[in-house]
Amino acid sequence: MNVLMGSGRPRKVATVVIGAGHCGLAMSYCLSQRAIDHVVLERGEVANSWRRERWDSLRLLTPNWQTSLPGFGYRGSDPDGFMSMPEVISFIDRYATTIAAPVETGVCVTAVQPRDGGYRVDTTAGCWLCRTLVIASGAFNKPVMPRVSTAIPSNLLSLTTQQYRNPEQLPQGGVLIVGGSATGLQLADEIHRSGRPVSLSVGEHVRMPRCYRGRDIFWWMDKIGVSDQRYDEVDDLRRVRGVPSPQLVGTADKRTLNLNGLASNGVKVVGRLMEVRDHCAQFSGALSNVCKLADLKMNRLLDSIDQWAEANGLNGTERAGPEFQSTRVDECPALNLDLSSGEIKTVIWATGYRPDYSWLQVPVLDRKGNLRHDGGVVDAPGIYVMGLPFMRRRKSSFIYGAEEDAVDLSDHLVDYLHGSYRSSLVQVV
Amino acid sequence: MNQYTKIVNNGVDINALIAAREALTEAPEAAQFQWRATCNWVNGTHSHSEVEQFFGLGEDQCHKRCFKFDADHPEVFSAEDNGATPVEYVLVGLASCLTAGVATIAQHRNIQLNSVTATVMGDMDLQGILGIDSDVRNGYQSILVHFNVDADASQEEIEALVAQSQKRSAVFDIVTNPTRVAVETNQ
Numbered sequence: 001m002n003v004l005m006g007s008g009r010p011r012k013v014a015t016v017v018i019g020a021g022h023c024g025l026a027m028s029y030c031l032s033q034r035a036i037d038h039v040v041l042e043r044g045e046v047a048n049s050w051r052r053e054r055w056d057s058l059r060l061l062t063p064n065w066q067t068s069l070p071g072f073g074y075r076g077s078d079p080d081g082f083m084s085m086p087e088v089i090s091f092i093d094r095y096a097t098t099i100a101a102p103v104e105t106g107v108c109v110t111a112v113q114p115r116d117g118g119y120r121v122d123t124t125a126g127c128w129l130c131r132t133l134v135i136a137s138g139a140f141n142k143p144v145m146p147r148v149s150t151a152i153p154s155n156l157l158s159l160t161t162q163q164y165r166n167p168e169q170l171p172q173g174g175v176l177i178v179g180g181s182a183t184g185l186q187l188a189d190e191i192h193r194s195g196r197p198v199s200l201s202v203g204e205h206v207r208m209p210r211c212y213r214g215r216d217i218f219w220w221m222d223k224i225g226v227s228d229q230r231y232d233e234v235d236d237l238r239r240v241r242g243v244p245s246p247q248l249v250g251t252a253d254k255r256t257l258n259l260n261g262l263a264s265n266g267v268k269v270v271g272r273l274m275e276v277r278d279h280c281a282q283f284s285g286a287l288s289n290v291c292k293l294a295d296l297k298m299n300r301l302l303d304s305i306d307q308w309a310e311a312n313g314l315n316g317t318e319r320a321g322p323e324f325q326s327t328r329v330d331e332c333p334a335l336n337l338d339l340s341s342g343e344i345k346t347v348i349w350a351t352g353y354r355p356d357y358s359w360l361q362v363p364v365l366d367r368k369g370n371l372r373h374d375g376g377v378v379d380a381p382g383i384y385v386m387g388l389p390f391m392r393r394r395k396s397s398f399i400y401g402a403e404e405d406a407v408d409l410s411d412h413l414v415d416y417l418h419g420s421y422r423s424s425l426v427q428v429v
Numbered sequence: 430m431n432q433y434t435k436i437v438n439n440g441v442d443i444n445a446l447i448a449a450r451e452a453l454t455e456a457p458e459a460a461q462f463q464w465r466a467t468c469n470w471v472n473g474t475h476s477h478s479e480v481e482q483f484f485g486l487g488e489d490q491c492h493k494r495c496f497k498f499d500a501d502h503p504e505v506f507s508a509e510d511n512g513a514t515p516v517e518y519v520l521v522g523l524a525s526c527l528t529a530g531v532a533t534i535a536q537h538r539n540i541q542l543n544s545v546t547a548t549v550m551g552d553m554d555l556q557g558i559l560g561i562d563s564d565v566r567n568g569y570q571s572i573l574v575h576f577n578v579d580a581d582a583s584q585e586e587i588e589a590l591v592a593q594s595q596k597r598s599a600v601f602d603i604v605t606n607p608t609r610v611a612v613e614t615n616q
Contacts, residue, residue: 204596275607285605289595296589332571367457 010127013039017134020046020103023386024136026402028101029070030410043108047092056166059084059250063216070403082250113361132382139388140353151276153339157346167194171345178273179350180205181244185257192267203272206246207294209323210256224308227395231375241390256323270334279340291327376409384409441536459486475501475511520549522600530594543579
């Protein structure tokens with residue numbers, strides 16, 4: 001049992017929201033609108049992960065005009081730009097102030113347990129009793145390290161993307177970056193530009209041009225309905241929830257970031273890191289197939305855009321530029337890399353994140369440690385989650401995806417509190 | 430998407446496979462399989478292998494009959510050529526695995542196959558296995574699989590079939606990625 005640090009009597013509230021990032025605040029806005037008494041508990045400051053757990057050059061993948069939260073949109077002078085981290089923090093900070101969210105900062109949740117038809121939330125600053133709980137603590141709490149990471153020679157610097165800030169932090173010499181998502185490619189680009197030779201290990205990935213037919217790719221994905229695609233409309237939900245972030249970067253010149261561009265700048269692209277044996281990294285020989293899969297998938301997306309354009313009176317296609325060329329794979333991509341030769345000094349794991357539910361003492365995790373939930377309605381009465389990949393819609397993990405999810409889930413939560421809990425959320429929306 | 434419902438029959442019971450996938454998602458222990466083969470030396474480089482039993486779904490399973498395979502080296506190696514070489518069996522395994530995948534995925538995607546031919550070529554420098562040059566590996570330097578697919582589908586759909594088949598293939602994974610192999614002997 002927990003020893004109460006903050007002591008005092010437990011405080012009571014209808015809803016505890018865990019986490020004051022964009023998701024927790026969007027939910028707070030919707031709960032306030034529905035007159036639900038709630039508190040938002042934040043382990044650090046508002047937008048904590050954006051402040052402390054991201055690298056310096058990171059900008060949002062989505063353009064400013066798209067970056068919005070319920071009742072709050074971008075009002076700056078650069079709607080087509082991409083927010084830097086200080087801008088994201090300021091955006092979320094201003095949102096918290098504007099909506100007067102009842103945030104308690106510096107309060108770390110240590111345990112959540114079922115109690116009297118609701119939940120008891122123990123924190124570093126006392127205890128709360130609530131009937132409903134919203135988990136908005138994020139999908140990116142703990143770096144995922146593949147098993148092979150333990151076999152990296154100990155004289156190499158091994159960093160997660162949570163620890164990486166900028167190239168100057170790294171010793172001179174070669175860098176092996178593991179991961180082919182937006183993160184892996186962005187780091188490969190900036191570290192290679194810093195004069196450190198980069199090998200980039202790439203498994204299955206998602207390739208997209210930054211712009212197509214004169215518009216940002218996210219504009220198109222909204223237009224053609226891809227971003228709004230619902231979790232109960234897809235064939236294989238488990239698969240789409242595991243899809244890595246698209247290879248994109250948000251820069252003023254709206255350039256496309258892809259493997260061809262990196263390779264022509266000198267980045268060595270290799271297959272997925274499978275094993276380290278005798279200090280030698282072994283890469284998959286399936287690189288050309290994962291590139292082919294990504295090319296085919298990108299072209300299917302662009303085909304859908306062309307079809308939409310045609311239905312709206314715009315003919316043809318615009319796939320002449322270099323950003324649309326098939327991914328070129330070396331005829332003999334390296335299958336081995338000696339990690340003991342001194343060529344490689346640093347390994348960076350851009351291998352994704354997972355949520356941390358170590359404080360959640362409610363039996364709602366599956367055998368892989370994922371929350372069991374139906375579009376954010378967790379498999380325990382009165383518990384909801386926000387911000388997971390493809391949680392209710394493809395856009396659920398993006399900032400602008402929080403609004404519709406928060407509206408749906410707060411409606412469900414209100415029904416639950418009022419005792420008219422309906423078994424399927426699908427009927428509600 | 431399809432304007433009408435095509436009746437596609439590639440001889441794959443896709444509903445049974447989907448049901449099996451769901452069942453094994455719920456019961457991961459039943460998904461633990463073990464494949465087995467035994468090989469007896471005959472004479473020279475000639476050996477005789479049999480495949481009959483395997484383990485899966487929690488118990489020993491048996492093929493409908495015992496399958497037998499002779500392996501040997503060709504006459505240019507001064508052998509008797511009583512069967513395909515072991516490295517050719519690897520090519521057979523790769524091609525047949527990818528081909529089975531193409532048929533299964535085509536069925537799932539409602540694509541009628543008319544014919545599928547995979548031609549596999551593995552390039553090998555014998556200086557490896559003969560110990561002439563230690564920089565040359567024993568195994569294939571590279572393998573090329575060429576698929577000739579005649580199907581009621583677009584070129585892109587066929588390419589996607591073949592790509593997805595590689596993504597889901599056991600032998601493709603075995604060949605492209607390292608596998609821990611333990612080899613023991615009796616006392």
